[in-house]
Amino acid sequence: MNADAGMSRRLASDASGLRGRIEDFLYLEADLLDEWKIEEWFALFAEGATYEVPPIGEAGEPDPATSLFYIADDYVRLRERVVRLTKKEAHSEFPRSQQRHMISNVRITGLSGGVADVSCNFVTYRAKRGVVDTYYGKHVYRIDCGVEPFKIKAKRSILGMDMLYPGKLTIII
């Protein structure tokens, strides 16, 4: 507990350094997705982690127990999502789309026990057969910065669009 508090203080006392390390980590994440290294991407998640895309335009902090999300994966289903995407029979991603993940406005909004609350804006492009889909919004993470490499404990991608124009959410945005 004391050691943990000490670490938390150390992290907090070097806020800009920590943000830099988190940014590097998020750039790594984006690169793995761009390159379709989704199994390596999944390895960035801590056991028990969640991955969610809440409904568009719902105020407050929607709860997947009471609101219909687009994606509300527990750790097991996230693993299964990744397994599915490695298969040729995941038809919507065969042949695979091309993607580019852009992130910016990275902020640490909370820090406790070595776990950082992080938010950033994102734009993700997905191209397939001459059609470019654009997804944009804000990622909200809980990242365990007390371990090397960092581990994602939760990722929620809040769409900033007023409707899901691309129709599919088959890639990890």
Place this chain on the structure above:
Amino acid sequence: MDTLLSSPQMVVEDRARQLFRVSRRAFTDEAVLEAERHNIFDRCWVYLGHSSEIPNNCDFITRAVAGRELIFNRDHKGVVHAFLNTCPHRGAMVVREKKGNSRAFRCFYHGWTFDGTGRFASRFGEGNYGKEHYSGCADLGQAPRLENYRDFWFVNFDKNAVSLSDYLAGAKEYIDLVADHAEAGMEIVGSGQQYIVNANWKLLAENSIDAFHGFPVHSTYFDYLKSLGSLRSDAGGSNFSASGMHDLGNGHAVIEYASPWGRPVARWVPSMGEDKRAHIEALRSELIKRFGEQRGTRIAEFSRNMLIFPNLVINDIMAITVRTFMPDRPNRMTVSAWALGARGEDHDLRKLRLFNFLEFLGPGGFATPDDQEALENCQRGYINMREVGWNDISKGMPRNGPPMNDDEEQMRCFWRQWRERMSDGRMGAVA
């Protein structure tokens, strides 16, 4: 083939040769869509919304339905209305929010105001408007017909249409099977999912009740169930069994079958967890108590995919989805899909229901996106229609005995109705 290619018809049923063909022009031609607007969407009962979406007096939602923009509301006395969302003054959309609660609607352009019954309610000083103005000619326009069956509300823009009850015909029995899941009634959960699919709307009508594509398209979903140890193949435990389709009349059709997945009401599978087993089995027993062994088991255990012509799908599968879709171009539609659950459902079961929904359904599910891919792929393939001009919907035509759920008879029901309506139009018949 030659006779088919030279036929002026777009839906050709050749019983002698056991061939059923639909021209790919039906999916690509702007003139066909224009005729569909007049002959189908202006004349059929079209789904508007569910009572639970406007539970309180003065609640309203706005929604695009059948190519119109509508206000679906409950007035201060609780009476339900469907108004055309356009100001009778200069045409501005009066309500711009998606939903809310209000005793009155006020057009922001010049401030014309309407009460919840649609009546003009502004009081301008003398000299502005004559008496006539206040006696109905400045009220909000209403959908000519608005009726509901068990909380599902429909509009019809043909004031001479048959009653909703007559229109739904055999579909009512299957709406009952959904509405009877809970004694307290059913409700839409949260907000819906809205998304674009770049394919003709009729491809989704077909796909929503098509069991033939299940294994080829959704093998990754079944792999997922297997991996979780949740593929349950025993069915029922009663003498009710089903694996077939029913023609419900007026173009509506349903397939019903024993399914391998879990159902929150009420079929337990291991991935739901031992802790929920007793609860789900109690719900099942409750249904059997209310409806008897056969009907109770049928509601609890069996899955149903139903299409209500032209564009309402109620699929009671690993969760219940209510889905409607409207074309704005021959190769593009907007899909609106909702989850339906028991009113006052237990928190853990509601959570499970939504978790189940997302494992298969919606843009981020393990199945729906692959359906979309299939539909969009069909639409792209139609670029070759000058050489390869017809879709085949013949599966099961030679079968002796009742059709199987993975035959294509349910789609033939849809297409026969489509042909009838398209060739019977007041506007140019094209089918």
